[in-house]
Amino acid sequence: MYYDLNIPYAAENHGELKQTLAFLAELGYNTVALNHTISGKVPENVTNQIPSPLPFSSPPSLHILRRCTVHLSDPSQNHRLNNISSAYDIVALRPTTDKCLQQACLGFECDLISLDLSTRFPFYFKHSTLAVALERGIKFEICYGAGILNSDGGASRRNLISNATQLIRVTRGRGIVVSSEAKRALACRGPADVINMAVLWGLGQERGAEAIGREARSATVQAELKRRSHGGVVDVMYGGEKPERPAREDKVAKAKQGIGKRKAEVLESQVADGNVSPRPISKREQKRQAKKARLEHTNTQEGEAESTWKDRPAPEASVPPEPLANGDGE
Amino acid sequence: MVRIKHRYLLVHILYPESADSQSKNTSDTSEKSLPYLVQFHRPSPNELTPQLLARAIRDQVLLLYGDYGLGLVSSSLNVKYLSPATSTAIIRCSRDQYRLVWGALAYMTHLPKNSKQAPPRPCVMQVVRTSGTIKKAEQEAIKRARAAILRTKRESGDGSADGLIGLFSQPDEEAVGVSGNGKARDIAGSDVSDEEDEMDVEFEDEGD
Numbered sequence: 001m002y003y004d005l006n007i008p009y010a011a012e013n014h015g016e017l018k019q020t021l022a023f024l025a026e027l028g029y030n031t032v033a034l035n036h037t038i039s040g041k042v043p044e045n046v047t048n049q050i051p052s053p054l055p056f057s058s059p060p061s062l063h064i065l066r067r068c069t070v071h072l073s074d075p076s077q078n079h080r081l082n083n084i085s086s087a088y089d090i091v092a093l094r095p096t097t098d099k100c101l102q103q104a105c106l107g108f109e110c111d112l113i114s115l116d117l118s119t120r121f122p123f124y125f126k127h128s129t130l131a132v133a134l135e136r137g138i139k140f141e142i143c144y145g146a147g148i149l150n151s152d153g154g155a156s157r158r159n160l161i162s163n164a165t166q167l168i169r170v171t172r173g174r175g176i177v178v179s180s181e182a183k184r185a186l187a188c189r190g191p192a193d194v195i196n197m198a199v200l201w202g203l204g205q206e207r208g209a210e211a212i213g214r215e216a217r218s219a220t221v222q223a224e225l226k227r228r229s230h231g232g233v234v235d236v237m238y239g240g241e242k243p244e245r246p247a248r249e250d251k252v253a254k255a256k257q258g259i260g261k262r263k264a265e266v267l268e269s270q271v272a273d274g275n276v277s278p279r280p281i282s283k284r285e286q287k288r289q290a291k292k293a294r295l296e297h298t299n300t301q302e303g304e305a306e307s308t309w310k311d312r313p314a315p316e317a318s319v320p321p322e323p324l325a326n327g328d329g330e
Numbered sequence: 331m332v333r334i335k336h337r338y339l340l341v342h343i344l345y346p347e348s349a350d351s352q353s354k355n356t357s358d359t360s361e362k363s364l365p366y367l368v369q370f371h372r373p374s375p376n377e378l379t380p381q382l383l384a385r386a387i388r389d390q391v392l393l394l395y396g397d398y399g400l401g402l403v404s405s406s407l408n409v410k411y412l413s414p415a416t417s418t419a420i421i422r423c424s425r426d427q428y429r430l431v432w433g434a435l436a437y438m439t440h441l442p443k444n445s446k447q448a449p450p451r452p453c454v455m456q457v458v459r460t461s462g463t464i465k466k467a468e469q470e471a472i473k474r475a476r477a478a479i480l481r482t483k484r485e486s487g488d489g490s491a492d493g494l495i496g497l498f499s500q501p502d503e504e505a506v507g508v509s510g511n512g513k514a515r516d517i518a519g520s521d522v523s524d525e526e527d528e529m530d531v532e533f534e535d536e537g538d
Contacts, residue, residue, distance in 0.1 A: 022366040023346045027456065059366075148437060157437075185346035186439055190456040193436040200433045 002029045002191040003216030005067065005090065006114065006143055006179040009034040009050050016184065018056045023185040025059035031220065032064055033090055035181075039071035046083045065089040065220060069114060072100040081109050090223045092141065098123040105133035111223040112139050112177065117163035118146035118156035125170040134175045139219045140167060142211075143181035144197060148189065164201045173203055177219055178211040336406060337428035338467040340459040341435060342474075343417040345372045347452050365485045371478060374417045377448040378441060380409040383419060386443045390434040402427050410464060416475055420467050432457055 004024060009017065017034075024032055036049045050066045058064060067090035070081070075097075085091045092112035095101040098121075104113050106129065113133060115121075130140070147160035168176060178198055182188045189197070191212055198208030229235035281289075348369060387407065392400045406424035413419070423431040435457060440450035459470045 019346065019348070019366070023344075023370060023454075026344070026366065026370050148439065150437075150439075186452045186454065188346070189436050189454065190458075192457055193432070193455075196429055196432045196457070197436055199429055 001031065001217060002212050003031045003033075003177075003220070004029050004179050004188070004212070005031075005033040005065075005112070005177060005216055005219065006035050006069075006092075006141065006181045007032055008181065008183055009036050011049070014054075014056050018058070020182060020185040020188065021058050021062060021064075024188055025062045027188060027190040029191065030061065030063060031216075032062055033067040033179075033220075034064060035067045035069055035092075036088070037069045037071070037094075038084075041077070042070065042080045042084070044080075046080065046087050048087045067092060069094050071096065072104060072108075073097060075099050075103055085109065085227065089227075090220060101125075102129050105129045105138070110138060111219055111226070112141050114141035114143065115163070115167070117142060117160045117167070120159050121163065125166055127170050127172075130171055134171065137218075137222055139175045139177045139215055140171060141177045141179055142167065142201075143179055144189070144194065145181040145183065145187040148187045149184070161201065168202050173207045175215060176203065176207070176211045177216045178208075179216070334406065335425040335462070336422050337425045338410065338461050338464050339421045339423065339428065339432060339435070339457050340461070340467045340470055341419045341421055342371070342456045342458055343374055343419065343441065344370045344454045344456055345417075345451060346370060346454055365482065367478070367482055367485060371417060374414040375442070375448045375451070376414055378412070378414055380412045380419075382442045383412055383421075384409045386438065386441060387421070387431065387434060389443060390438050391430065394434050394437060395430060399430055403430055407431065411468075411471075416471075418471050418475070420464060420471070422464070425462075428460065432460075 007017070007020060007024070021032065034050050048066060052066075054064065066088050068084050068088040069092040070084065072093055072095040081091060090112060091110045092114045093104045093108060093110045094114050094116060095104045096116070101113075101115070101123075104110065133140070142160075142164050144160065147157040150157045176198075178194055180188050180194075194212055195205065195208040198211055199205055203211065225233075225235060384407065387409075388400065388404060391403050391407075395403075403423060406422065406427075408422045409419060410422050411418075411420040421431065421435075435455040438455050439452060441453045442448055443450055458474065459467060461467050461470070
């Protein structure tokens with residue numbers, strides 16, 4: 001998976017953007033972030049300037065994210081970063097002065113710090129401040145596009161190389177993301193070429209490969225977690241579903257119709273109604289009653305000479321009337 | 331046996347921007363209807379010769395690294411193969427400095443640079459494979475060309491392509507199988523294990 005997290009988006013230039021995206025897919029990139037830049041004052045209610053399904057067809061192999069870059073030049077200004085971060089997938093800051101860079105590293109809530117490396121900075125990057133940002137999981141971005149197009153006769157390329165080596169030295173090569181910031185398709189380079197460029201800047205083959213793969217991925221995933229999850233730690237991917245239960249009314253209704261087991265309530269209601277049907281007798285009960293009747297029959301035939309203990313079943317008459325229903329009483 | 335070790339870079343020359351800015355005389359509609367794959371892998375102009383490409387790379391190395399860099403690179407820099415039809419090139423350079431040459435290629439934006447016949451066109455040089463032998467670079471070039479043809483046919487949705495895909499994809503697999511230890515690697519730059527063989531020495535004699 002290769003990432004290019006900075007492709008400038010311009011609303012009036014869809015044809016060229018379409019071509020750039022197709023070219024990036026051809027070069028082998030999988031995820032691309034379209035970038036909207038806010039410089040100066042941040043509007044009160046921020047809305048996403050990039051339409052979510054793009055108005056033209058983009059290559060199907062390409063996953064497209066939406067990102068916003070805020071230029072920081074005035075440290076006292078309110079940048080409403082929280083509003084921006086809820087509207088965009090990734091929020092990046094582009095500080096222009098030493099003080100703004102410090103603020104961005106120490107305090108501001110963002111996912112990327114994207115310095116404009118094609119200009120000359122009147123200050124050095126300090127490890128102590130950048131390390132704080134790295135601790136917080138913020139990545140530093142190097143955009144190589146300006147160095148390739150080289151529109152101003154070599155100055156931007158020189159500055160880019162000098163600043164990139166500085167940045168790599170100060171951060172010890174950790175937390176670096178390389179992206180293109182290509183205004184034209186011409187400024188994009190294949191992943192292997194970008195890795196080689198990073199090697200020439202002093203990043204090393206492994207770190208270079210991470211810069212457009214793993215580090216960029218972790219930046220996007222962290223950004224997503226910050227927006228969706230609880231405290232940036234816990235995220236519910238799939239909460240499961242409740243199994244559907246059949247309604248309870250069915251059972252009672254069934255019993256009232258006389259199908260299935262009878263319920264006590266039904267019986268009571270029938271008794272109250274007065275239409276008490278004699279309880280049907282089980283086979284066991286029938287047999288027992290038949291046997292009893294037979295015994296008594298023989299007793300009366302054999303006469304009263306027999307001992308009194310056989311008369312014991314005699315109080316049968318006091319037994320509840322159900323047995324009589326059988327029909328073969330004394 | 332002691333010999334000079336080389337690296338061979340297999341390079342695709344891609345044309346990311348449609349040609350309408352250069353050649354207004356060709357009809358715009360035919361250009362637009364082409365799939366992007368074909369547009370990017372457009373044939374290079376015939377004016378682009380191996381000598382011109384070598385000189386363009388030398389110029390770029392001189393621009394980026396100065397006399398010192400050019401001195402390191404130039405003794406072994408050589409364009410071994412250039413096919414304008416497929417816009418593919420194999421560039422030989424010394425093993426110690428191949429990253430310098432690669433970097434110079436990455437910073438190139440226009441070709442052919444100083445030709446009198448053809449105007450420069452914007453292009454992107456993409457290194458798709460580095461290898462220690464020219465043989466492996468060649469095999470990779472053939473493999474990629476074949477895959478590109480199949481992909482184009484599939485994307486353009488040509489009805490006749492269905493039969494052809496089956497026809498072509500089989501020998502493709504066979505070819506890979508026959509080559510045996512041909513590791514199909516997508517990413518250039520990490521394949522150092524290739525052994526140099528007889529073929530390489532032959533080519534070397536020709537080249538110098």
